[in-house]
Amino acid sequence: CAVHLADAGLRVVVLESSDVPGGRARSWADPATGLEVDIGPHVLLNKYANMQALLERLGTAHQICWQTEELLTVLDRGKHLRCKVGGLPAPLHYVRNLPQVLRNVPLRHLLSNIRLGWRTMRSSPRELMALDDQNGRDYLLSAGVSPGFIDWFWASAAMAILNVPVEKCSAASLMRLLAQGLGHNDLAFGFPKVGLSDLYAWPAIRVLQRNGSEARFGCAVNGLVRHGSNVTRVTLADGSSVEASAVVLAVPPTAIESVLPRQHSLTKTAAGFEPSPYISCYLWFDRMLSDARFWARPWSPGCFNTDFYDLSNIRDGTTGRGSMLATNIIWSHRAAELSDREIIDATLAEIADFAPAARQANLIGTAVHHIPMSVPCATPGIETRRPAIHQEKGLFIAGDWVDTGLPFCMESATRAGALAAEQLLAERGITAKLALATPVPGGLTKWLRRSDGPDGF
Ligand SMILES: Cc1cc2nc3c(=O)[nH]c(=O)nc-3n(C[C@H](O)[C@H](O)[C@H](O)COP(=O)(O)OP(=O)(O)OC[C@H]3O[C@@H](n4cnc5c(N)ncnc54)[C@H](O)[C@@H]3O)c2cc1C
Structure with a gap:
């Protein structure tokens, strides 16, 4: 500004x-x-x-180092799911991931999302906003999504992107994300x-x-x-x-x-925004653990970290000097009573699930950052x-x-x-166009979506 x-x-x-x-x-x-x-x-x-x-x-x-080869790798039940985008126009671009996803998720769970996907692609921005008073889990169930798929996918998506459990998140916030996810076949992390x-x-x-x-x-x-x-x-x-x-x-x-x-x-309005706390961990190893830049674990109440970054594969001048792992524990209430040592031990075990070399490597430094609010919770x-x-x-x-x-x-x-x-x-009477528009879903989704305003997202 x-x-x-x-x-x-x-x-x-x-x-x-x-x-x-x-x-x-x-x-x-x-x-x-x-x-x-x-x-x-x-x-x-x-x-x-x-x-x-x-x-x-x-x-x-x-x-910014853009990861264009694949969207992300998810470590799910011991398997590395490499999620790719691109190829077919949105929303068909996810189809290429089906063979690997089907190794971890039964087809009937995937198919239970079809009504939800269709309804979301057809919805106008105002219709999506009207879901704001519902919570994510109830809305997904009412749209026919199986409880198994909610636990496997939607609980992680709500936590990773909206920083709040799916049963506590606004269905509008969640479905706006789905509309975007179904509307872009070229997403990339940087x-x-x-x-x-x-x-x-x-x-x-x-x-x-x-x-x-x-x-x-x-x-x-x-x-x-x-x-x-x-x-x-x-x-x-x-x-x-x-x-x-x-x-x-x-x-x-x-x-x-x-x-x-x-x-x-405004003071009264602001009081209604509940903070989502984070704990971020840094672990320095004496050797390289893998060549991955970034991987994720599905959210579950019994685990801690969801996203992992090896900064030595990202930052210039650090390659080959030993892995510098940075991780996030999102909505970290469950770790609030743990000591920093216990948090590091749990994080080390979760890193080793993806990169077994961590078990033999020596830790040469650690840091644990307790952050009272990463973002406000996207509650109903x-x-x-x-x-x-x-x-x-x-x-x-x-x-x-x-x-x-x-x-x-x-x-x-x-x-x-x-x-x-x-x-x-x-x-002050000065006209300036400075803000860039929010992304509008494209691909086939563009033709399905009902519009009720130029800048609805
Ligand atoms: C660990 C972590 C991971 C995150 N990961 C991501 C991510 O991967 N991608 C992403 O897009 N976002 C991420 N976020 C969220 C992102 O950081 C925030 O959305 C963004 O930085 C918010 O910026 P802001 O300017 O709104 O607020 P802030 O960054 O909070 O800036 C507000 C400033 O106001 C100052 N201030 C407060 N009170 C006063 C006062 N009375 N007088 C003067 N100054 C005051 C504060 O010191 C602060 O510098 C993450 C956040 C955290 C903490």
Whole structure:
């Protein structure tokens, strides 16, 4: 948001409460090893149009390693399922995976999704939104999906993408994902080759500085001052204040109450966003474990990690020096009482299930990051409650949780920033088209889908 506004000629001051930039997508040098670690491993999708445009603007788009050979490998009941896309037009592009999937899942379970798939492809964006008050599991059952398939696939999809169990997730959030998944035959994951702060946060700050704008750290905002209906300044926790003719509150829902009064409608809205906690683990080995960049395990309540990244196969200059494994325990309540040692032991065992060489390798360093909120949980009703960006005169909000039409993720945060910049400029009479549209399902799905708006997703 700040980069867009500075590019448009405004002087922007970014006030960041932390000592480092990047928020929930930041990185730092691990104190024990000196190696750059992210708060937790992050992936991009090639459908992240706004994020990719930002990286282009910052000159760091080349720092993404795109995995185009296959979508992902899933370790399921001891077998490596290599999921590929491409080939036939969407939604037929998944057909090529059938022979391997049928080794793990009976055909009748797969077929139980046909009504759901057809119904979702036919649905307009508004019809999908109308499912927001239902939970994912009940909706899938009502659409005829077998309990076995829900446990095998949908529980993992809800956890990995929406960061919440399928029985606690909004059916609208889940079906919007299905509509996208059925509508693109060219999905690819991308992995940052550098720490997240070096990917976009520091480069953004350098752009601001070149434009006469600035970022200040250790500056927690704790209030807004108005004169009449105009915002005139923000107050800081250290008692000082900063003049401002407009404010973009780009803070997560959990921080709104520290900035706005309790009775403000946005404070009440934000209180309804439940955090999904993560535990991210880093394990450094004395040897390479495999040549995989990324693999996943299906979610189950008895396991911990769902996604695994070998950074030594991703980051430049690290190949061959021993595997650097980064993993995520999503919705990590079940691990909250465990010690870091117990978490590392469980993670090591899960890594060895995929890469048996881990059993012989020596661990030369570990780190465990406890993250109170990765993203808000996509619980029933959440899509309807996502707030508008333009709150009142001179006051805008941004961040992954505002109404962007996207799941809570980096692309949603980046799109929100562009939309907030657009709307702030519009209030000053400046027309700018900065935000890129959300992806629209293509292939055969395009012809099936009922439309009720130009930018419904
Ligand atoms: C471990 C982990 C893994 C993830 N994996 C992925 C992934 O693979 N792909 C993906 O797309 N997304 C992923 N996400 C989600 C992604 O990181 C977030 O959606 C995104 O970073 C949110 O950005 P944001 O700008 O909305 O909020 P934030 O990054 O939280 O930024 C808000 C900023 O506001 C600051 N702040 C708060 N209060 C105040 C105050 N009072 N005054 C001043 N400053 C304040 C905070 O310090 C913070 O820097 C992951 C998140 C985590 C934690």
